[in-house]
Amino acid sequence: MDLSSAKVSGADKLDLCRKYFLGGFALLPFLWAVNAVWFASLAFRAPPFAEQKAIRQYVLASAVGAGLSLLVLIVWIVIFNQYRADWGAVADAMSFNIPTGQP
């Protein structure tokens, strides 16, 4: 899919951007991140076209959503690793991989 192609109309781009944005709500912040990066130049650097304003909004919202999700994920990982030893068996059950070696 090539966004810079002249054959892709503005409406199509908007539709795609919207679908990516909506798809992100299915716990898919990576989709938001992709959306934000992919459409960024179209939304902010490309010469103005009819749908640009809407695309810009979606791109901004996607970027915010992706950033927040990343933050939440990092915070969770930090918390988990901080308290893993304290939580005992519960944390062990939650662990995909338990590091070996020195505690």
Added chain:
Amino acid sequence: MAAREEPVPVASARNMGGSRPQSREIQTSTSSSSFLPPGPNVIIRDPNHDGPAPPLNPPDRTAPSRSRSEPLAPGPPPRRGRGAGPGPEPVILDEEEELDLKYGAHHVIMLFTPVTLCMAVVVATIASVTFYREKDGVYLVYTPFHEKNDDVGSNTWEAFANAGILLGVIAVMTFVLIFAYKYKCYRLIHGWLFLSSLLLLFLFTYIYFGEVFKSYNIPFDYISLAFCLWNFGVVGMICIHWKGPLLLQQAYLVFISALMALIFIKYLPNITTWVVLGAISLWDLFAVLAPFGPLRILVETAQERNEQIFPSLIYSAGVIYTLVGAAERPAGEQDDDATRNAQDTESAPGPPRRPPRGQRTGSTPSPHDEADGFDRQWVRQNQNQSEASSQQRVIPPPRPLEMEEEEDRGIKLGLGDFIFYSILVGKASSYGDWNTTLACFVAILIGLCLTLMFLAIFRRALPALPFSIAFGLVFYFATREIIAPFADTLSSQQVFF
């Protein structure tokens, strides 16, 4: 051989279909894994593909060189075409051959990156994750013999039997795919491809990251893992099967191939791997070149129907350009282009749209211009040479296969090729000798270059495995059996110190 299309607008009937994606000339080899359907591992070059990505094409970067009449002007480049245009002329054809070699070289570099990346992932994994190196007594169903005998003879015999069985499975699967395609069971094929990529993107990725985390001792919890895997997998499915950034799609395809190669390296018995590599390149040769070779049928059918071969089977290199183009594109040109494009589709969509592209690329000289070692001077020299020599050559009549006019979107390489290249290099590295690994890596790239050169000469779908695998095998065994012991002896005798 094909005629070159002149820059003048030619409103032929063929050109009227400029807006639909057209098929291309393809270079194929087998796919063949139990998971990736036995599809085409294809190197396709689609010259003049009026597909979704017109803005930037490899030929245009060096567009000026295409036209002898205006050697350095950044103006409209005459496009090469196939069986089209105002009549094939010997000189033009021959010049095109030269240019094909040139773009062949460019394409080689376009393919080096993904192939190298894929091999790098595999080699790095093999080197750091012991799971993929060690045999734990589990094998694929397709290899019923496990080479557990004491004598080499029986093991070799078993390896050949395994390879035969595996090849049979591959052949059957390929024919199933061809029949499904021939009779337009697209649902079956898409479902199949969907399932295989689902399996790779979720299950095998899960196993892979499990082993990676284990070997790097990284603590990870199931909640984050589920979250990450869900994101990774779903975005991958969207990019591969629906719409997504092309760079991301390429990355996913490379990763999938690497995973597949790792699976093969782990689960194939030792000697069987080498025999399979040899057998598969022979199969590739047959499938692509024989008159009834399945992949040839696939390619030709796809061309007849003006369709793309399934994107989940093929890595396409041309798309990089479109990304670069999007970045380099001067503001204000887009609307221009759009209107021009709209006009084009109404009247004669082919040639008139080409000039803007040439201007754009001509005005923004990029590092790519000389990246492949062919600068303008070289081109000019060669043009002179070809002028001198072209008169004597014989031009074969255009093949029916190449009759269609397309826009160049660059070259394509089947995922199966990625997989088997990586298997060879990964297997070589699994013995822990970096000399051997590097030798195999270089050998495969040499083979790839050679294949692409032949692609420029023969201008039809070619198998990508035989040269590379042959070189790879020769380099592997030569390095392992001769060069490495020799070097060891030299260093133990301290010849160099």
